[in-house]
Amino acid sequence: MTDAALPPRPPITFRTKALYGVGAAANIIKQRGITTFLLLFYNQVVGLPPAMVSTAIMIALIFDAFIDPLVGQISDNTRSRWGRRHPFMYIAALPVSIAFYMIWNPPVGWENEALFAYMLVCLLTIRLFDTFFELPSSALLAELTSDYNERTSMISIRSFCGVAGGLIMQLLVYQVFLKKHADGTGGLLERGGWQTYSIVAAITIFTIILISSAGTHHQIPYLRKPPVRKVTIPAMVKEVAATLNNRSFVALTVSGMFMNVSLGLKTALELYFNLYFWGLTQGQLALLTVTGVVASVIGVVAAPKIAARLGKRMAAITMFFGAVVALLLPIGLRLLGLMPENGTNLLFGILIVDFMANGAMAIMTGVMLQSMIADVVEDAEVKTGRRSEGLLMSADNLFKKIVSGVGVFVSGTLLAYVAFPQGAKPGQVDPELLRNLALIYLPTIGGFYAVAISCLFLYRIDKSVHEANLRALQEGAMEARTTDAQTEAGTPAAAGPAGDLTPVAPRP
Incomplete structure (x- = not known):
């Protein structure tokens, strides 16, 4: 269904923006738990070798990456009374929560191989059903608003x-669930x-998934509906290839791949550096977490202000470079x-x-990049004649998650390479070992970030291009209405190569 066939949309209220945005907290709470704590928990608490833990995480991320495009394409083409996105979002709530609880409560006394299998099954379940919520929810952005600056504003809230949700839960870990007591316990x-952490987090x-899904439910009548058609696998493959053949999308995707290798490496080793390299206490880690919320x-x-002043691309490049430094x-x-x-x-x-400087600039970078991906939606639609928010978001996630798993795997490999001791106590690790870890870490992560930043210079969609795309789509919608009127009046309408009416003429 074209925009012309949709009922007039009332302005998006702040309440709707906030309820849409809060959905991101569910994903980040899950993500921070897995990336920040899971390696430490299964290695230092449960006793699995770090290479086994990082391998399980990498397998789950690769699985998730290939599930994403499938869910994205199915979501783009789903017709139901609850629209394209919401059925998947509601279905996700219970399975992902149960699996998240289970992964932090592995059986006691099992052999390493059995624990590895248990952890992997839990991770795969979490990844599958988290995709059912996060991907359709992210795809909603491009449908809720097409305004160049309002998108940045909504992504900022999200x-x-x-x-904030991820950091607050992390703060509770340090200061409530796993607080270090004066007696050493x-x-x-x-x-x-x-166990307490897993119950509260699950x-x-x-709750967040249900609240966010219900908070945007009233928008369903104003969201696009896919055309009724029979889609074959070869046709679907051809559509996917045409949609993803977009220079700006490719630039963002390659940049995201290198960025996520570094992010996977950084996040997995961040707690190791804070506890062992810097010798921070849990109280200090809690203060850092509060600082992260402020940042x-x-x-x-x-x-939004920097994006409006510099443009999204230059704002992203500038903030990205500052965050890496x-x-x-x-x-x-x-x-x-x-x-x-x-x-x-x-x-x-x-x-x-x-930490505050890094956090603030990293947040700004993330906001810009997500908004830039959303602007690709109309650019791709003008070229292909199809609306494919879910496919674009999922394809972007596919490559990022594959290489993010590589980053997590590398972190476990680095720990094994420097022979990081199991059950290590802060302050009791050989300083030379920590120095060797840092010497390997710095050039590796810095090199990947440098490539990621360089790729952003190839992105070509600025405000003027975006507004031109919106005008082209509006003109296409008007032509479609004219064609429909001619058909109803008995006047033959122009047909495409396959005999289908083409509402938007693809751009070369």
Whole structure:
């Protein structure tokens, strides 16, 4: 159904934007749990070798990556009284929550191979049903608004909700569920606290999914409906290839691939660096988490303004570069002997400021990139005549998740290469071992980030191009109405090569 055939849409209220945005918190709570804590939990608490843990995570990410395009294409072509997206979103809530609880409560006394299989099954289930929610929910953005700047604003709200939700749950881990007590009990290596965390996180994920899905339910009458048609597998493959053959989309995808290798590596080793390299306490980690919430507020407030001033592409490149510098600089200075000693207030103060700078610029980068992907939707529609939000979002995720799994796998490989001890206590790890880890980490992650930033220069959709695309689509919709009127009046209508009416003429 073209926009011309849809009922007039009332303005999107802040309430709708907020309820749509809060859905990101479910994904980030799940994602932070897996990327930040799972390697530490299964390696240092359960006792699995790090290579086995990172291999399971990588397999699950690759599985998820290939499921994404399938779910995206099915979602784009689904016809139901609840529209294309919402049936999948509602279905996801219960299975993903149960699987998330189970992964933090593995059986006691099992052999490593059995624990590996248990962990992998839980991860695959989480990834499958999380895709059922996150992908259709993300695809809704391009349908809820086509305005160039409003998209950035909505993504800012969604990014803030995601980051804040993930960081608040992380703060609860440090200060409530696994708090380190004065008598030495508790802490991240205490198994009992993880059960409480898993219960609260699973219930939170379930509730957020239902609230966000219901919060956008009233928008269903204004969302596009796919045409009634018979789609064969060869035709579907041809459509997918045509949709993804977009220069700006390819630039974003390649950039995202290199970025996500680095993100997978960074996230998996971040807690190791904080606990062992910097010697931070759990109380200090909690303060860093609070700083992250503040940084996310700064990022989401500043992102739309910077994007409007510089344009999305240059804003993304500038903020991306700044975030990478902030991430790598403290470790580099420590290797050069220019950072204060561990345990000093000066060191922690420097890390707080650096963490806030990195977090704010990383949030702004993420907002820009998501908004840029949304703008590809109309660009691809003008060229192909098809609306494929789900396919574009899922294809973007496919490549990112494949290589993100590689990043997680590399993190486990690096730990194994430097012979990082199992059950290690902060302050008791050989400084030379930590130095070797940092020396390998810096050039690896820095190189991947450099390629990611360079690819963004190839993105070509600015505000003027986007508005030209909207005008072309509007003209196509008017032509479709004229064609329909001529058909009803008995006047022959022009047909495409296959005899189908073409509402939008593809652009060369």
